[in-house]
Amino acid sequence: MNESIKQLKVSAIENGTVIDHIPALAVFQVIRILKLDKFDNMVLFGTNLESKKYGKKGIIKVSNKFFADEDLNKISLAAPHATIIEIHDYKVTSKKVVETPEQIKGIVKCFNPNCVTNHEHVSARFDVLDKEDIRLKCHYCEKITVKNNMEFK
Amino acid sequence: MKNKSLVSINDYSKEEQLKILEIAKGFEKNPVQDILKDHVIASLFFEPSTRTRLSFESAVSRLGGKIIGFSEASNTSVKKGESLRDTILTIANYSDLIIMRNPIEGSARFASEISPVPIINAGDGANQHPTQTLLDLYSIIKTQGTLDNLHVAFVGDLKYGRTVHSLVIALCNYNTTFHLVSPLELKLPSSVKMYIKERKLAYHQYTELEDAIPSADVLYMTRIQKERFSDPLEFERIKNSYILSNNMLDNTKENIKVLHPLPRVNEININVDTNPKAYYFEQALNGVFVRQALMASILGLS
Numbered sequence: 001m002n003e004s005i006k007q008l009k010v011s012a013i014e015n016g017t018v019i020d021h022i023p024a025l026a027v028f029q030v031i032r033i034l035k036l037d038k039f040d041n042m043v044l045f046g047t048n049l050e051s052k053k054y055g056k057k058g059i060i061k062v063s064n065k066f067f068a069d070e071d072l073n074k075i076s077l078a079a080p081h082a083t084i085i086e087i088h089d090y091k092v093t094s095k096k097v098v099e100t101p102e103q104i105k106g107i108v109k110c111f112n113p114n115c116v117t118n119h120e121h122v123s124a125r126f127d128v129l130d131k132e133d134i135r136l137k138c139h140y141c142e143k144i145t146v147k148n149n150m151e152f153k
Numbered sequence: 154m155k156n157k158s159l160v161s162i163n164d165y166s167k168e169e170q171l172k173i174l175e176i177a178k179g180f181e182k183n184p185v186q187d188i189l190k191d192h193v194i195a196s197l198f199f200e201p202s203t204r205t206r207l208s209f210e211s212a213v214s215r216l217g218g219k220i221i222g223f224s225e226a227s228n229t230s231v232k233k234g235e236s237l238r239d240t241i242l243t244i245a246n247y248s249d250l251i252i253m254r255n256p257i258e259g260s261a262r263f264a265s266e267i268s269p270v271p272i273i274n275a276g277d278g279a280n281q282h283p284t285q286t287l288l289d290l291y292s293i294i295k296t297q298g299t300l301d302n303l304h305v306a307f308v309g310d311l312k313y314g315r316t317v318h319s320l321v322i323a324l325c326n327y328n329t330t331f332h333l334v335s336p337l338e339l340k341l342p343s344s345v346k347m348y349i350k351e352r353k354l355a356y357h358q359y360t361e362l363e364d365a366i367p368s369a370d371v372l373y374m375t376r377i378q379k380e381r382f383s384d385p386l387e388f389e390r391i392k393n394s395y396i397l398s399n400n401m402l403d404n405t406k407e408n409i410k411v412l413h414p415l416p417r418v419n420e421i422n423i424n425v426d427t428n429p430k431a432y433y434f435e436q437a438l439n440g441v442f443v444r445q446a447l448m449a450s451i452l453g454l455s
């Protein structure tokens with residue numbers, strides 16, 4: 001139906017992963033979190049697509065690649081309601097929603113310029129205090145990074 | 154607690170904190186012991202803090218230990234761009250325990266993760282200063298006979314004062330009633346208030362110091378700094394409303410004690426100093442016993 005016609009705006013893939021329901025502004029963040037910018041396989045993406053449920057949304061399709069849940073859950077920080085669809089032979093074989101992990105390591109920068117993670121060779125690590133309205137407590141400086149000052153590495 | 158670094162007051166459970174306070178009592182009775190005579194303690198002050206450094210060094214000296222280190226970073230390899238990682242790994246070779254003060258927040262946690270010897274955080278920027286909290290707890294238990302069910306009033310800069318934050322969090326273990334006195338701009342942050350709420354403890358907020366004093370068992374004063382105000386006129390307006398003078402202690406509880414992390418500027422009038430209810434100088438001395446107790450238990454010597 002309608003939804004499937006829309007999906008065609010970004011061509012179908014034979015095998016691989018579709019990440020749907022990404023907020024339009026977060027598409028490039030998701031690309032960075034999953035390091036798709038350094039990827040050899042075909043990657044298709046679209047943004048500012050009309051969605052009834054989400055307003056403007058983005059979508060990413062990665063050919064011949066299936067991600068570990070652990071990696072996918074990282075994108076929940078940028079795209080908390082993203083749907084992950086796995087495709088085999090043009091058919092949907094699984095569909096799930098991302099889950100925000102309890103802990104985050106190495107993908108977000110601590111917003112505190114005086115934090116040791118911004119001075120030494122050590123990855124920022126956070127406890128996720130709030131999964132809905134993202135609030136991340138730095139394991140080192142103990143300051144809280146919120147959505148508005150969240151910067152992806 | 155053997156070999157257990159102390160970075161944040163929450164690293165030690167309530168029981169572990171009480172154990173340290175108990176051991177500190179022994180050092181107060183008998184402060185000169187030579188239990189550290191075979192130990193080298195590194196004291197690394199990446200920024201000057203004379204008071205804290207001398208308290209630690211006094212604690213080490215009274216226990217017969219040797220101290221190596223520096224009191225500011227300017228003449229060291231750090232100044233030449235050495236990473237904290239390299240500094241810690243090098244100095245850990247020469248010492249059994251590292252005391253570190255560093256303006257970078259989270260540096261003590263990081264050091265504790267890479268160091269083969271335990272770390273005591275002597276202050277990491279605006280983040281944590283757990284030995285101050287232990288000495289505050291010791292001062293309270295010593296003057297009140299208990300930590301339980303007390304009314305503790307915090308006065309001044311409750312927003313930026315890390316000693317206030319850590320002590321509030323630590324006191325949440327003891328069914329404390331909190332009286333929070335500050336200008337509106339310097340109220341206790343919600344991230345700290347969260348701990349009080351989680352424990353369902355009572356707290357009251359005031360802007361007038363006089364309102365909080367009558368119910369307090371402990372009056373914890375702090376300094377208000379001009380640079381914390383976005384509007385300098387606002388500072389001028391309130392700066393004299395959080396000054397404790399001797400007559401204000403007249404109709405207070407018999408057992409009330411006035412604490413202050415020091416240094417003081419003018420928030421406690423010097424006419425309070427001779428009042429038996431003033432306790433801030435003894436409080437500073439307690440820091441030595443608590444630091445002795447902490448080092449002894451981390452090194453497994455008590």
Ligand SMILES: [Zn+2]
Binds near residue numbers: 110138139141142143
């Ligand atoms: Zn941090």
